[in-house]
Amino acid sequence: MKKRISLSGFIMILIAIQLNVGCTSKKEKEKEYDYNFQDSSLEIDERVNDMISQMTLSEKVSQMRYDAPAIARLGIPEYNWWNECLHGVARAGEATVFPQAIGMGATFDKSLIFKVGTAISDEARAKHHRFSDQGKRGIYQGLTFWTPNINIFRDPRWGRGQETYGEDPYLTGRMGVNFIKGLQGDDPKYLKVVATAKHFAVHSGPEKSRHEDNYQTSNRDLKETYLPAFEAAIREANVQSVMCAYNRYRDEACCGSNLLLNDILRKEWGFDGYVVSDCWAINDFWKPNRHGLSETAVEASALAVDRGTDLNCGNAFDPNLEEAVLKEIIDEEKIDIALSRLMTARFKLGMFDPDKMVSWSKIPYDVVCSEEHYKLSEKTARESIVLLKNENKTLPLKKDIPSIAVIGPNANAKQVLLGNYHGTPHNSITPLKAIKEKLPNAKVHYAKGSDIAKGWPLLQTIPSSVLHNGKSSGLKGEYFDNKEWKGNPKITRNDSVINFVWMPKKPIDSLTSDAFSVRWTGQLIPKESGNYRIGLRASSAGKLYVNDSLKFEFSDDHEPKTRYFDTNLKKGIASRIKIEYYNYHADPQAQLLWAKLDDDLLSSAIEAAKKSEVVVLCLGLSPDIEGEEMPVVLEGFDKGDRSEISLPKTQIALMKEITALGKPVIVVLMNGSALAVNWANDHVPAILESWYPGEFGGRAIADVLFGDYNPAGRLPVTFYKSVEDLPDFKSYDMTNRTYKYFKGEPLYAFGHGLSYTNFTYSNLKVPETVTISENIPVIVQVTNSGDVNGDEVVQLYLSHSKAVNDGPKHSLVGFERINLDPNQTKEVRFTITSKQYASITSEGKEHINKEPIRIYVGGKQPNSKNEIEDSKATQVLTKEITLK
Missing domain, CATH: 2.60.40.10 (Immunoglobulins)
Structure with missing residues (x-):
């Protein structure tokens, strides 16, 4: 006979079972998590506090540098905070390259910029998870992006103005807010990426003196011009990071400014994210002939953190902050506050949770360089083009013209599509290429016509016909799986030309990291005598030797740049060439380039124009000569900035010679800043402004030229007539600056742009x-x-x-x-x-x-x-x- 269980007994058994389950769950939970911060069910604040409580002072300080090392005992992986995506994911391999930011500003299209930000963050997430799966956690492989640049483009001479959305605070704010929202996403728990509003604040050149300058403004100018876009980014877009600027403002370094970082940013606006220094900006606090705010790196680091800078792009904080705490220059509590802001961002990105919990981790890698993103880049390029002048309806051109000349230093220059802070494009559709595509039955005559500026020729890949390696054309390439050319090369081969973008595969199949090095050797035997410029355009680091003499070396280049030297070469006389290149990040590139300095470029341009019914002159500037703190000193240019705002004289001379032939001439400008094209305005019937238009820029230009797209871009900056119209470059007073305060007559006004309709x-x-x-x-x-x-x-x-x-x-x-x-x-x-x-x-x-x-x-x-x-x-x- 079975024994019956009473109701009360049954209830007791159920309770016991529940208690046992609870005990089991608790035990399992204890086994699953070594530390509470690993428990994704807890609130982020609780997890952050627990994580920091486990760290030593030295470990805390190590996490406040941009290249934060792993803390193995706590299971915290290494993380590099440095990443860029100004107009596409940059320096991390192949990515969709959108028009430069100034071109995005010219679209005056808020919803489009949100879509661009969304597309970029899609690619960013996909790339990050691919890198992470491969065990890669280096520079340009994370999720914290130092963009957008929402400084005000107050003066056209500023070389970095191309990175901004223009001169107007309202336009800049609207574009910045939408871009940030597109980047950071709309998930209620996890950030897609972290955006960074930079450079806070009152920062827009000159580049060559930014490490020592101390700017002053009125309170009205501060509130009316320099702060509104930042306030919008924080209050409306909830941007999670702010980068402080190099310069001083009202005697305080921007990265050590109580006014900017505490009173305005945190107290007035309620910013609760983290502040990152501009790169090596803290060093400017104490290094000689700079800001002179501190005697030592220890004092400088303490000052920066005490005033609100949480993360150092540079090498000042570690180990100096540890010494500052031990010397009681700063309380450890301040270190904890800064670190809590940083770790909060990492938790919000889902970095300490399983990927399956983070919706953004499911973005497939095939979004990178997808057809959808390509179409968006091309659409953005079309929308950015501004029709400045169209006399007698010169444009659009007819597609049945039998011949056309495409002339100018920017007609077939791939770099001019990109601007600075760019990714590596799969496509490089120049105006010349696009016009040939558009007119398959026409004769298209091309000539460079001139250098971009006097003393700055357009460098091209040195052909295999003048490179020799024993009996072979080209150079001998020895490839090593380390950065120091150590041991025996993994691969030895003949490279016919040095023109490499190692995407997506690296040159050595067995590489498990991004680090490798190459040594190229051989001879250069020119077929013509003359003065030449020889250059090496490369990322990371390298050296170039000629006849065993070191001509130049460079290191820590975060995006490809060109180094060069000038020399006289004799026809048939061999010069020994040796290149030592090494790579340390995810975007390896190397090109050996040259140009003949005494070439007659004008004659071939005149001949091309004479044989054609219409001439398209592709003029403007280049990111090789306008940009961030560059070593460029040319007539009209000054270390990345400009000292003149007119077209370079070489291009003006070309334009006058071609126009004198009496052919219909259209000028297409490609540049990152306003140009005083006074002569063109007076003598050329049609002018297009296309900025640095991205990898599909040439196609967008051709669409506008031939009427397949009706232009509607508007100028986000004032085009002045002369540098004489401008106040002192170093003055941040807004008097007589931008359309809001300028008292003269502009060449083309802010907001100007024509159409093919009315x-x-x-x-x-x-x-x-x-x-x-x-x-x-x-x-x-x-x-x-x-x-x-x-x-x-x-x-x-x-x-x-x-x-x-x-x-x-x-x-x-x-x-x-x-x-x-x-x-x-x-x-x-x-x-x-x-x-x-x-x-x-x-x-x-x-x-x-x-x-x-x-x-x-x-x-x-x-x-x-x-x-x-x-x-x-x-x-x-x-x-x-x-x-x-």
């Missing part, structure tokens, strides 16, 4: 009176009154009847890019907030006067000579609003 504005609706602090609704109708489909950039400006303290003439407060078919009308709505119509006082405070304000709506800025006339000719409608 747009008319009507039915502007705004309230006649508004109560102070209320928002102002604005409604306008826009009609495509022309014959072809096109985009229009509707721009909304505001001015005060009484300018406060020489405030702006008018300010951009809204814009929308819309597409309209012929005869189609769309209604566009804006909302102007009270913050936007407030004036900034001399104390830097927002204040609203009971004075009328005026708004302007149109496809461009209001005409200062006729700013209140409601005229179809100006296509700017205006209304006055009374504040009560």
Whole structure:
């Protein structure tokens, strides 16, 4: 007979089972986690605090450098914080290359920039997980990206202005916010990547003196110009990281500024992310002839952390912070605060959780360089192109022309597609290549025509026909699986030319890391006598020897740069060549280049033009001569900046010679900053501005030239007529700078851009009176009154009847890019907030006067000579609003 169990007994058994399960789970949990910070069910704050509590002081300090080492005993892997994605994932192998940031600014398309940010972060995530699966955790392989650059492009001479979205704080803020949101994603728990708003703050050149300069501004300029884009990035986009700048501001180094990092960033704006120094900026605190703020690296490191810099790109913090704590220069508690911000970011990225928990880890690698991203890059390039001039409807050109000349130093220069801080493209579609594709039945005559500037020729790969290695053409290549050319080479082969981008495979199949080295040897035997420039364009590090003499060496190059020397070579006379190259990161490249310095480039250009019905002149600048703190000193250029804003003289001479032939001429500009193309404006019927347009830039240019795309880009910067129009470069006072304060007549105004169709504005609706602090609704109708489909950039400006303290003439407060078919009308709505119509006082405070304000709506800025006339000719409608 079976024994029955009472109800109470049954309940007791259930309780016992539950308790036993609970005990088992607890035991299993204890076995699963050695430390509480490994438990993904805990809140991030709790996990971060537990992690830091396990660390020694030395370990804490080690995690505050950009190349943080592993802490093996805690199971914390190494992590390199340095990564770049200004207009595509950079320096990490093949990636989609979008137009440079200044070109993105010219699109005036907020939703497009969000899509670009999303595409870039897709590729970033896919690349990171691929690297991680391969055990790679080096530079450019992480998820913390030092972009976007939202400094204000206040002066066209600044070489890094190409990295920004232009000169206007509102435009910069809108583009920056959307780009950041695209990068960081919308997952409620995990960040897609970390974006970094840089360089905080009051930073825009000169490059050559940025490590020692001390800038001053009024409170009004600070609040009105230099801070709004950063405030928007923090308050609206919740950017997780901010990079402080090299220079001082009001006597404090930006990376040690109580005003910037504590009072404004954290206290006023509530920023809760981390601050990273610009690279080696902390060294400027104490090194001779720089800021002179500290006597030693120990004091400099303590000052930076005490004022709010959490992460050091450089070598100052480790081990100096440890010594600073031991000497009681700084409390260890400050180290803990900084480290908690850093580790919070890593936890938010899911770095200490299984990949299966992080939605972003599931992005497949085939998004990298996908067709979808290629189309987005090409679309962005098309939208960025600005039609500056189109006299007598010179453009678009007809596709049935029998012949065309494509001339100029930028017509077939791949580097000019890219700008700086770029990735490695799979495609490099130059204007020449694209025009040949567009016109398969036409004769396309090409000539360089001139150097990019006097003393700066366009270098090309040295052909195998002049390189010799015994009986073979080319150079002998010895490939080693280490960085020091040690031991016997793993591979020895003949390389016909030195023109390598080792993507995606490395040159040695058995490599498990990114480190390898190559030694090339042989002879260079020219077929013509003359003066030559010989260069080596490479990433990482290398040396070039000629006849056993070291001509140059370089190291720690984070993106490919060209080093060179000039020499005289004799026809048929051999020179011994030796190149020693080593690589240490994920984007290995090496090219051996040259150019003949005394070549007659003009004659062949004139012949090409004479044989053609139309001439396309591809002129402008190059990222090889405008950029970040460069060793370039040429006429009109100064260490990456410019001392003149006109086209280089070599190009002006070419343009005059070609135009004198009487052929129809179109000038296509490719550059990162405003150009005073005064002569072209007076003598050339059509001018396009295409910036550094990305890997599909040539195709976008050809689409516009031949009418397959109707241009609608707008200038994000003012094009001045002369450097004489500009104040002192080092002055950060906004007087007579940018469209908001410039008192002269620009060559082309901010917001300017033409179309192949016409747009008319009507039915502007705004309230006649508004109560102070209320928002102002604005409604306008826009009609495509022309014959072809096109985009229009509707721009909304505001001015005060009484300018406060020489405030702006008018300010951009809204814009929308819309597409309209012929005869189609769309209604566009804006909302102007009270913050936007407030004036900034001399104390830097927002204040609203009971004075009328005026708004302007149109496809461009209001005409200062006729700013209140409601005229179809100006296509700017205006209304006055009374504040009560």
